[in-house]
Amino acid sequence: MLYPFIKLRLKQVFRTIFGIGFFRLSLFLIFVAFLVAGVFSLSANHPSYLTMATIFILGMIQIKHPDKIFLKTHFRHYRLFYLMDCLLITAIIFFCLLWHFQWIDAVILLLCCFAVCFLEVDFTGKTRNTKIQDRIPNVCFEWKAGIRKMFLPIMILWISGIAGSFLIAVVPVVVFFLGILMLEFYGETEPYQFIMAYELGIKRFLWQKIKMQTLLFSTMILPLIFMFLIFHYQYWYIIGIEYVVVISLHIYIILLKYALYVPNSRISGAYSMIGLLFGLIVPIFIPVIWGLSIYFYFKAKQRLNIYLNDYD
Amino acid sequence: MITINNICVSYDIKIIDNLSLSLSDKEIHGIVGLNGAGKTTLLNTVFGLKKPLSGEILYNGQKLSKKEISYLTTENFFYTGITGEEYLSLFKNKKFDVNQWNELFSLPLNQIISEYSTGMKKKLALMGILKQNKPIMIFDEPFNGLDIEACRMIRTILLRLKEQGKTIIITSHIIETLTNLCDYIHYLEAGKIKYTKGKNEFDDFQQELFEAIENKNNKLIGNIC
Numbered sequence: 001m002l003y004p005f006i007k008l009r010l011k012q013v014f015r016t017i018f019g020i021g022f023f024r025l026s027l028f029l030i031f032v033a034f035l036v037a038g039v040f041s042l043s044a045n046h047p048s049y050l051t052m053a054t055i056f057i058l059g060m061i062q063i064k065h066p067d068k069i070f071l072k073t074h075f076r077h078y079r080l081f082y083l084m085d086c087l088l089i090t091a092i093i094f095f096c097l098l099w100h101f102q103w104i105d106a107v108i109l110l111l112c113c114f115a116v117c118f119l120e121v122d123f124t125g126k127t128r129n130t131k132i133q134d135r136i137p138n139v140c141f142e143w144k145a146g147i148r149k150m151f152l153p154i155m156i157l158w159i160s161g162i163a164g165s166f167l168i169a170v171v172p173v174v175v176f177f178l179g180i181l182m183l184e185f186y187g188e189t190e191p192y193q194f195i196m197a198y199e200l201g202i203k204r205f206l207w208q209k210i211k212m213q214t215l216l217f218s219t220m221i222l223p224l225i226f227m228f229l230i231f232h233y234q235y236w237y238i239i240g241i242e243y244v245v246v247i248s249l250h251i252y253i254i255l256l257k258y259a260l261y262v263p264n265s266r267i268s269g270a271y272s273m274i275g276l277l278f279g280l281i282v283p284i285f286i287p288v289i290w291g292l293s294i295y296f297y298f299k300a301k302q303r304l305n306i307y308l309n310d311y312d
Numbered sequence: 313m314i315t316i317n318n319i320c321v322s323y324d325i326k327i328i329d330n331l332s333l334s335l336s337d338k339e340i341h342g343i344v345g346l347n348g349a350g351k352t353t354l355l356n357t358v359f360g361l362k363k364p365l366s367g368e369i370l371y372n373g374q375k376l377s378k379k380e381i382s383y384l385t386t387e388n389f390f391y392t393g394i395t396g397e398e399y400l401s402l403f404k405n406k407k408f409d410v411n412q413w414n415e416l417f418s419l420p421l422n423q424i425i426s427e428y429s430t431g432m433k434k435k436l437a438l439m440g441i442l443k444q445n446k447p448i449m450i451f452d453e454p455f456n457g458l459d460i461e462a463c464r465m466i467r468t469i470l471l472r473l474k475e476q477g478k479t480i481i482i483t484s485h486i487i488e489t490l491t492n493l494c495d496y497i498h499y500l501e502a503g504k505i506k507y508t509k510g511k512n513e514f515d516d517f518q519q520e521l522f523e524a525i526e527n528k529n530n531k532l533i534g535n536i537c
Binding site (some may be wrong): 141144145 | 379422
């Protein structure tokens with residue numbers, strides 16, 4: 001049973017990758033190479049950072065595992081499938097850790113793969129009202145829903161960021177992960193009634209979305225930046241550059257969402273992955289993100305025209 | 313007055329074929345037709361979600377704008393992870409008292425919408441339409457998935473909206489629902505309005521329609537068993 005499952009998973013991965021077209025696929029492969037090189041280097045110099053980041057990502061994937069119900073209802077040993085997923089995701093990282101004889105980290109990662117399979121938390125389907133939602137403007141439904149779905153990981157990250165801000169890497173790493181989590185806020189498309197409820201023209205609608213995202217994200221990470229500047233003011237440019245990169249990526253994801261807008265669906269993970277690779281993992285390529293954002297802005301204008309043409 | 317002039321709409325095949333129709337103000341207009349007759353396509357076109365290949369739709373002589381219409385679709389979609397209250401807060405209307413209306417609908421507005429039943433989602437979508445408070449209101453199968461109490465309540469609300477001067481367009485598969493509610497019924501067949509009937513003709517219309525369907529069914533079923 002496991003062999004067909006692995007085959008199916010690989011098929012899904014290949015289908016997603018090839019679904020993005022030849023040009024983007026070439027870029028994707030180049031940046032996968034960069035990513036692997038980054039992981040390889042990190043596993044030699046800072047294996048514990050790599051291990052911690054991988055465990056966090058595995059935890060997030062497990063919480064949001066889309067096949068959970070299917071696997072639970074169809075297979076008795078469904079945790080074996082979870083384990084397979086974890087091992088497939090971490091295969092390259094294991095390889096890199098073992099290559100550099102980082103036995104302790106490799107063992108910790110392996111144990112965490114087992115532990116993650118027993119993680120049975122699901123925040124997505126439950127009402128979780130906090131005071132934070134009240135402070136978010138009504139029009140930012142992505143944030144209201146996003147905070148509700150990811151309250152715990154966001155809070156853990158944010159508090160860890162504040163608590164560990166005396167260490168130079170902590171705040172940039174936390175901002176990096178918060179930036180990634182925010183991308184997920186825009187992974188789902190809303191019904192067209194939501195777009196029309198704004199009663200704004202297309203330009204003003206897109207501007208409003210970008211403005212609110214930037215404002216809310218900046219508000220959220222402001223204390224982190226403040227703490228970073230207190231302890232490491234001489235490295236202000238690190239957090240400055242990271243802020244620009246993350247905001248650029250958020251603008252990209254918003255424009256991408258509306259460029260490919262189909263009511264009540266999800267935007268392709270492959271497209272967001274490209275943005276992630278371009279922007280966060282290889283930030284020197286941020287001009288490519290800016291170029292793509294301009295391209296998607298015009299596509300978004302076309303796509304939204306049918307819904308907002310009467311409000312211009 | 314909404315005036316639909318010779319519109320043609322197509323999704324690969326022609327769904328609406330040279331359809332013309334006048335819908336008078338402050339009345340309830342029912343659109344009835346068999347499955348696939350083009351009811352939802354017609355409503356989508358009136359709302360502006362589908363552009364007609366030809367023809368035009370006017371409201372009091374001007375091009376009909378989305379600013380003047382609200383539309384309750386057959387299936388109601390929401391955004392996962394937001395509460396009913398947050399959904400309603402998207403629509404701008406300070407005069408609309410959500411709590412007062414909710415005494416009627418009894419929805420758990422502080423719960424996320426994915427925890428709602430189908431009927432509750434329909435009621436929430438209806439509250440959204442009411443909050444928009446537009447002069448033209450379109451309801452595509454508003455009674456689907458609702459219990460008898462909710463159906464009667466919606467009927468009363470629609471009649472009240474008509475009294476307030478709204479123009480209402482409604483579709484339903486259940487002819488009795490429309491005959492009890494509408495001022496006019498427009499019968500759609502193969503993308504065209506076959507006939508329009510006023511209130512005093514409803515009984516004859518209903519009988520004729522049922523007889524025609526019965527004859528057709530008897531003939532077809534007689535061939536099979």
